[in-house]
Each structure stands twice: as structure tokens, then as C-alpha cells.
Amino acid sequence: MKRALILFFMALVAVFPAVSPAQQKLTATNLPDFLARYDTNFGPMQAVFRDLASEDMLLTDETGQPLARRPVQDRIQALNNLRQTARQLAAKPDDLVLTVTLVIRTENLADDLFDLAQMAYDNDREELGKQLSALQVTMEESKDLLADYLLLLAAEKQTRLQQLEKEVDELHQKLKQGTNKSS
Numbered sequence: 001m002k003r004a005l006i007l008f009f010m011a012l013v014a015v016f017p018a019v020s021p022a023q024q025k026l027t028a029t030n031l032p033d034f035l036a037r038y039d040t041n042f043g044p045m046q047a048v049f050r051d052l053a054s055e056d057m058l059l060t061d062e063t064g065q066p067l068a069r070r071p072v073q074d075r076i077q078a079l080n081n082l083r084q085t086a087r088q089l090a091a092k093p094d095d096l097v098l099t100v101t102l103v104i105r106t107e108n109l110a111d112d113l114f115d116l117a118q119m120a121y122d123n124d125r126e127e128l129g130k131q132l133s134a135l136q137v138t139m140e141e142s143k144d145l146l147a148d149y150l151l152l153l154a155a156e157k158q159t160r161l162q163q164l165e166k167e168v169d170e171l172h173q174k175l176k177q178g179t180n181k182s183s
Contacts, residue, residue: 024145025145025148025149025152026145026146026148026149026152027149027152028093028094028153031089031090031093031149032090032091032093034145035086035087035089035090036090038086038142039083039086039087039090042079042080042082042083042086045079045135046076046079046080049072049075049076049079050072050076052072052116053071053072053073053076075112075116078105078108078109078112079109081105082102082105082106082108082109085098085101085102085105086102089102094153094156096150096153096154096157099146099149099150099153100150102146103143103146103147103150106139106142106143106146107143109139110136110139110140110143113132113133113135113136113139114132114133114136116132117129117130117132117133117136120132
């Protein structure tokens with residue numbers, strides 16, 4: 001089990017879309033491809049979360065006392081929600097709400113991976129901790145790419161909104177001029 005888990009994480013780190021923000025900018029055109037690569041890893045990650053749910057790994061404080069931790073089952077559900085959001089966004093790359101949701105959920109997954117890595121280190125499972133830490137870094141990089149895309153999308157939406165407001169103002173002016181001429 002331990003060896004299989006380590007091999008899985010090494011493969012996962014190699015496959016996960018580890019692209020730094022300097023290497024790629026997400027656009028509405030390439031976002032679906034990015035999200036397709038992103039999606040391929042959630043099934044195997046769910047399997048790891050299920051395996052971790054059956055293990056007895058507690059996060060402890062400096063005195064060795066166990067800290068409360070979020071159940072892995074909750075993390076599995078959060079991963080399912082993230083995957084669903086990514087698929088929805090791939091179908092609608094211009095959806096601002098889905099983009100915000102994906103950025104937030106990706107950040108939450110990165111936090112979960114950090115938490116799990118710390119639990120692994122606290123339980124003297126250094127290899128597992130390293131793999132989880134590597135995944136956490138990958139998720140942070142993905143979140144950064146998605147956050148940049150979110151800002152680009154928000155700027156486009158803002159520009160369009162300003163154009164529409166200008167058009168409405170022009171129509172109001174024309175309507176005003178038309179009522180003034182008929183008086």
C-alpha cells in the first residue's frame with residue numbers, strides 16, 4: 001500500500017498541469033484544454049483521499065496533543081465539487097461566477113494538501129509528506145494561472161459593461177432630444 005501510494009504520487013506530480021504562470025497564460029480559447037488536463041487527476045486523487053480516510057494520521061501540536069482536523073470524507077466531497085466546477089467552466093469559459101468558484105476551490109484544495117502533508121510529516125511519513133507538498137505547490141501554480149484568468153475575464157466583463165452603460169446613456173440622450181423636438 002505504502003509503495004503504491006508513493007508511486008501514485010510520483011505519477012500524479014508528473015501528470016498534473018504543472019505550468020508556471022510565466023509559461024502559459026490562460027485564455028477562453030486554451031482554458032478548456034487546461035481544465036481537461038486538470039480534470040484527469042481528480043479520480044486518482046479521490047482514491048488517495050479514500051485511502052487516507054482509512055489511515056490513522058492525526059495532526060498534533062508541539063506538545064503531541066491531537067488537533068482537530070477536517071475529516072477526509074469532507075475533503076473528498078470538496079474534491080468532487082472542484083471537479084464538477086472545472087467541468088462546468090470548461091463548457092462555459094466566460095462564466096465569471098464559475099471562474100471565481102474554481103479559483104476558491106483550487107485554493108482550498110491546496111490548503112487541504114498542505115494540511116495532509118503536515119499530517120504525513122507529523123506521522124513520520126516523510127515520502128508521503130514530500131509528495132503531498134509537491135501536489136500542493138502544483139495546485140498553487142494552477143490557482144495562480146486561474147486567478148490571472150479570472151482577472152482577465154473580469155476586466156473583459158467590466159469593459160463590456162462600460163460599453164453597454166455608454167450605449168444606454170446615448171439612447172437616453174437621443175430619447176431626450178426626441179421629446180424636446182416634439183414639444
